[in-house]
Amino acid sequence: MAILVIAAATLVAPPASAAAPKPPEQTSEASHRITLITGDVVDYTERSDGRKLAQIHAAPRDGEEPIFHTMTTPDGLFVYPSDAMGVLTSGTVERTLFNVTELVRAGQADDRTSTVPVLLTGGFSASAHTRISSLNASGVHVEKAKAREFWRSLDMSAKSGTRLKFDRPIHVALDQTTKQIGAPEAWQRGLDGTGVTVAVVDTGVDTGHPDLAAKITATENFSDEPDVTDRHGHGTHVASIVAGTGAKYKGVAPGAQLVIAKVFNGAGEADTSQVMAGIEWAARSGAKIVNLSLGGDVTDGSDELSALVDQLSAETGALFVVAAGNNGPAGRSVTSPGAAASALTVGAVDRQNKLAPFSSTGPRIGDALVKPEINAPGVGVVAARAAGTSMGAPVDDLHTAASGTSMATPHVAGAAALLAQQHPDWNAQTLKNALVTSAADVGMAWHEQGAGRLDVARAVTQKATATASASFGRYERGPGGSITRELSYTNDSATPLTLDLTTALKGWDGKPTTAFSLAPSRLAIPAHAKATATLSVDPEAGPAGVYGGTITATGPATTLRTPVSIYEAPQTFPVSVHVRDATGKPPAPAFGQLIDDSNGGDDVNDPFDDTVSYYFDVVNGEGLANVPSGRYSAVSWATENTATTRRWSALAAPELTITGAHEVSLDAQKTVPVEVVPPNPAEQRDRTVTMRRVLPAEGDKLPLIVETAAVLGSAPWEVHTTPAAAAKKGAISLQDNVTLQTTTITLTSGGRTVQAEGDVSRWPGDITDGIKVVKLRADTPANLVKAANAAATAAAQEGKKAVLSYVDQTGALPLTGLASTALPSLSIGNADGEFLAKQTAIRLSIRPAPEAVFNLSFLDANGIPADHRRTVDPAGLVKRDTSYHADKPGLTVQKTWYPFPTGLWQSQILRGTTFTPPVAWTEYIGPGDERIVWKRHVTLSGTDAKGQRAAMTMFQENVFRTGAPPAAERWFAGPMHSTAIELQSDHPARYPAAGDSWRQLCSNCRTGDTFVPALQWTDDNPGHYTNPYQNSKFFTTTKVRLFKGDTEIPADPRPLAFYPTFQLAPEKANYRLETVETQAPGAVAGAINPVLFTLASRTETSWTFQSYRSQNPPPRGYSCHDGAATCQFQPLIRLRHDLPLDLTNSAPAGKPFVYHVSATNSVPITVVKVQWSADGAKWQQAATQPDGDRWQVTIDQPTGDVWLRTEARDGAGNTVTQTIQKAFKTH
Known part of the structure; x- marks a missing residue:
């Protein structure tokens, strides 16, 4: 459901000349989870600069898991499961049900509603909440938890007459x-x-x-x-x-x-x-x-x-x-x-x-x-x-x-x-x-x-009436004569009536037009009678566009006004698009677009000439669009999915000149392979390939980026693309984002290593007996997956330890998307299957996690080369020894690292990778490229006893350059705490070329006389952050009080504020800031909570600092509260505890524990003191000593859950005292 604002207010701003220019504001983000009518789920983030991010979670299928086709257009981001394309291109199902941008705007995010509203036409549904007999239609609220079941239950064959549409909010x-x-x-x-x-x-x-x-x-x-x-x-x-x-x-x-x-x-x-x-x-x-x-x-x-x-x-x-x-x-x-x-x-x-x-x-x-x-x-x-x-x-x-x-x-x-x-x-x-x-x-x-x-x-x-309006509608210019409309005038009086008719008609550009003529200009209408006048228009007179105005009829005590209009549309021409797969045959159903390379017209007389993208359905290999003359780029895709072929081809015909009926060939036979070759055998965890057509901003036109992508996930599809020369205007671009990992499955027999597909990480170890090899009769990929899953169930009932399935068809590939909870189920190719079926000794080794993961993004900024084979060189990648911590069992990590090409992206879509923490491996990122901003998301999630989902996402943005030194990185290493975000040297906001959209809001910051407290939360890794306030969760976990002397300063009382602000005195003064941070009650998304964390259940911090008004611009990479031109960090001492904890955020009990505290400010720190406790009642002093720019802390033989109390003072007299309950645990 949509939330409606039914009253509006107009805010009047001072003239621009009255204030200094404002720096760019922070680009805010809003994140949502949306369940599609197919049961698939999209985690969708929309930034205030219009950019979009999405992570796709496929709903469980009986058979093969689909890939996802995505399109980014001026209408939004569309996410299409490949197994729904048939009913989408036939018009049986409305595409809006897959437009995640529109669904969010319509209030359909999962935190707003638990149902999908659909309008089912062609018959009544037993589950309907509303029936419309005039249309033989039903309104149905589909429970999102049962969306997949509902989708499968529909009969969407042509003979059924069923149509499924979005039941839009009114x-x-x-x-x-x-x-x-x-x-x-x-x-x-x-x-x-x-x-x-x-x-x-x-x-x-x-x-x-x-x-x-x-x-x-x-x-x-x-x-x-x-x-x-x-x-x-x-x-x-x-x-x-x-x-x-x-x-x-x-x-x-x-x-x-x-x-x-x-x-x-x-x-x-x-x-x-x-x-x-x-x-x-x-x-x-x-x-x-x-x-x-x-x-x-x-x-x-x-x-x-x-x-x-x-x-x-x-x-x-x-x-x-x-x-x-x-x-x-x-x-x-x-x-x-x-x-x-x-x-x-x-x-x-x-x-x-x-x-x-x-x-x-x-x-x-x-x-x-x-x-x-x-x-x-x-x-x-x-x-x-x-x-x-x-x-x-x-x-x-x-x-x-x-x-x-x-x-x-x-x-x-x-x-x-x-x-x-x-x-x-x-x-x-x-x-x-x-x-x-x-x-x-x-x-x-x-x-x-x-x-x-x-x-x-x-x-x-008045005793007379006339035709209410005379609209000629849309008339496409071309050969033909004038068109007419009859205007009727009725005299209801008992006496004759004479009316004089005048016209006042103009083009949309405000210029008078001579295209209209009215006859007669005077009507004599008898009593209780009617008369007509004929309005004619010559559609070829003057430029194309919209014309309108009013015809006024006047007579004794009579004035009749009839508004009229016509849209003289530019002539359009049919463009037939012929799409073929790699065998020369029509591919599976698809969508395509013809993109106006002028980025919409600029005819001031035509308010409708701003169309920039013309859609077409590809059915049986054919598509059709009608467009005005001009230059266009055609894009679509071809999908081939059989037992022997899994291939997706990005197809393009850029910068076509259309002056009449035209035919376009998008032929996968003319494509080239897009390959990524790792240094060693590797397994694909995720892959998204995106073709973009980019047009620059011109005049009052915004830049246009239209995207078509295949979101392949872990399925190892072949990818091909149409090679293309660099665009003369804007760019045509291909980006290949792929995540690979070192092998976790080793299958050998008779000295031969066999490739196998399947997710079997839950069964680590070696299996040397009880492995069953199953041959599957050739069928569709979906049915083959069902058969393989059934074979796994049967093998488990037989007491087998693992099952290997293959398809009885020469050249058949390993199946993807197998699902078994009973035993390891893997699929192998036909030749390997025939070989293993004859072997008596087979060895299966399963590692619980890879040794290394490669996060790769290859970008063609403009033009797509014919040679698209990319060999991965670890020397050109950035190395991060990475650990993913969890102090509770049963949690899940979703990792989505989005590589954004500067100026060339509108959306980034990934399936992401999911794994169970705690775990550690080496992450490789790259190749190094200053054009790409990596926005890295790592989400820790779990469910409570009632099945309610809790989640918290930690972010970091980086520009990884070739030659960047190796480093260590720890995600969700405890304790979690609030902070003012620290921008590292490789943060994109520090790179002018990356633009201002990566700026972060300055917190612990003074803007004029307004103070903004720390807003972000972080783990112990510099640069990591999360923004609870952007999810309206700041007040869920944090209470802030500010004092001047002993007088408390009330927070700004704005009822809908995302975070508190306080008014300071203009002159120099001393302040005390007190915060209490606690975990949110129960399962929530976007804030620290007990479903995800056992540590840092409560943190109390008190700062004293001196503040005065300053006119300094914001620090580089930061923006000011309310978009102000000046702001500056306040001298609040920032504490960071660098605790050498293991992956469960634990330390050894009963032995000295040494860690470091960073206490930073604009003034050097002079004193750091630390106490620790096992219960919060009895406190013991820890030994501290300076160690470079940090302080070394030694706790003598800690036990249990360790509380920490830290005090620090700088040379200007600013202080901080912080107490963390359960900062870490011992074992």
Whole structure:
């Protein structure tokens, strides 16, 4: 579900000249876990600079584990399992269900919801929470824990007719205003909506509100709450604007009756299917008018919700009055279902008839249809307040003021009720015609106001109506003549009426156009009769683009305004893309893109020429896209997966010139192998190969990076690519990220070493007997894996110690993705299988961990060479002797080390490697390349007794240069503690070429007179850090108090702050900072907690320091709080305990323990004292002595869990005292 913000505030900043230029702010990150409808899980991080990171976890399959295809486009990051491509390319399943960027924005992260909302069309589901009979569709909340089971249960064959779509979140579109629209004049004529029923589809209603007494004739609940009670306030407010009877805050049609369909819950949230069901009921309830103060995505009107509004309008005759949306003031921002052609779509104005800054404006995307058609008051509207709610700005116990197109819409719905009372024979289109064409021109463009602001007085007094709007839609330029639209004018009076017609039409660029002609320019209409005028447009006159304006008809006491529009689209040409695999045959289904090498057009007359990527499906080897003339790059992929071949080919045809119908060949037969050759036999743990098309920023165009990748994981697929010359504009790039490890499986027999595939690390040791060799009958890879797993189960029941399976087909490869918990199950190639089947002595040796791991990234910055064989030279790699610590059993480490090429990346996707700590090996990283930033994530995770997941990720960023010296590195070595992050010399923020996006927030830092305490946490390795505050976990583990003398300084009271800040005195003063750090209660993600750690359960620290205001710029690599231009670290002494602990964070008991303390500050440290305790009650002094820039500490024969109390003082009198409970344990 999405969380909706239904009120907006505008913040006014001082002129840029009034302040010094600000340095770049820290790039923040937001991390989420998303379960896809296939059951696969993506850990997704989106940075504030638009970059994306993802780690993919495949759901268990019965058969072969898939690889994953990913695409990064302007629409987001898509993650496609290879075994879902068939139903995706056929259109059976909507691609949005795999757009992790969109799913996060729609509130679908796992920490927000435990279900996936889907719309199942083509039949009803037994598990449906909502049914829409008009569409033969169901809304289903799929439990994420059972997503894989649901996916497998679907019949998605062509004959089933089943279609699966994302059930998108819809939200409510969030005062004397009746006078503003002329309602009192209608009331004086006895018009108050009596006899007319208006349906309100919203958050429910306060049935006991006095302004709505006796107004409600029927209700129905479609929400996930138990009744129609309005727990939000929006629906009651909207209903009273339509028909409220309040003495002071009267609705537009106080005599109308209401029917209420509750679709939203108390948070203003609903699935599309719930809204659709409510709309369907409302339209069939007998309501003449349906008010929809709600909105979803910006669409072209072809979405399910808009289509349902059009369908029900035709079937029931109801007039749907719909909010335009609150995405303004940007153009082309009208949301669904306001995009429906039949809807009367409403924008908002303020009390001065100025466009509300939030009001969505048109035209409709795709065809420039006039939307909204009308505006109405929507700022500070006072109406009924539901009991127990506080939406908007409450005026009194019964009323509140709110703003939004939600508030504008019921003004128009109420006006429609007045007209329906006055003209009970009028249908929905006539009501719409009358309301739109009688609107008052308030000086805005046609795509902002439609015909103008609602004018009820004119609508009920004027005796003529006209066509509400005349949109020609999208017309592709090319040979052909003029096109026409008939405009109808109706004279409802008893006397003849003469109307003079004038046009005011312009291009999107604001220039007048001569493309339109109107005939006749004067109409003489008899009493109670109609007349028509013909509007013609020559689509070839003038430049392509959008044209629109208003036709005004004037006569005695009559003014009729009809907005018109046309989109004269540039001519497009079909581009047929022929995709072939390495055998010359059509490959498995895929997607592809044609990328506009101009990075979108710059035609000021065409607001729709910013399309930069044209998608095509590849089915049976063929794809088709229609594009305007220009230069394009085509990219796609070819997948071959059989018993004898596993091959993925990245395909490209860059910088094509398209001037007419065109054919493009993407042929895997013309590709070259992409190979990584290790120095010794190795096993693949992870691999992602990414092809990128990069276009530079130009003018007001942002840089464009479109990516296509194969996320292969540990499956040893062959990779091939189309070789390509360097792009003339931007770059075409290939990046190969691969993780290899020294062999952990050695299988020998008769002096021959055999390659075997499988994850058998849980059974370390040597097996020399009881090894069964099984031959599998040739089949599909998925069925073969099932057969191998069944063979392993059978072998275990027979008492065997291991099983080796192979496929009975010449050239068959070892299978991948075998799963057995009973005994080691490995797969071997056909030739090796035939050999081993004849042997009597087989030896299987399994190491629990590798000796070394190679983290490799090879980058072609621009151009893809034909020779893509990369031999790994350890001398060109950076060596790290690495340990992964854990002071509790049963935990898991996920390691994802993302190599980011500077300026050439939009996303990085890995499967990552998973293993059980504690463990140690040598990590090799490289090759050294100053163009690549390694953002290294190491996540420690586990589950509590209830199965709740806990996780904490430690980060470090590095630029590894060739020749960097070897070093040791320890992840999660205790004790964990808070800190101000230290940037090492190889941190990318210290490299100008890496850009400012790697800057870190300066903590323990003063910005002006604002103090920011330490925000990060770290282990004992310099440069490692985690940011609990970015996961809203700072206050979960840390309490901070600041004193000036004995007076406590209160923290900034901002309720939604991620971390505390304190105001300091401008002059020099002495301060005391006290922090208490504890583990979070229970299983959490993003903070230290008892599921993951037994040590450092509580840390108390007290600093004294002197501070004064400074105008120094931030230290290099850091950014300041609130983006300020100046900030500086404060002289708080930083303690770091370098404890020589083993992998379980333990030390030997009963013998002297020697370690070092680093106490650093801008002033030299003069004193360090340490005490230790086994229980926190009895303390003993430890011996300390200076040792270079550190202090050596000796504890005499510690036992049990060791507490540490450390004191330090510098030459300026700044001090620190820190007590760590259970800093380490002994054994």
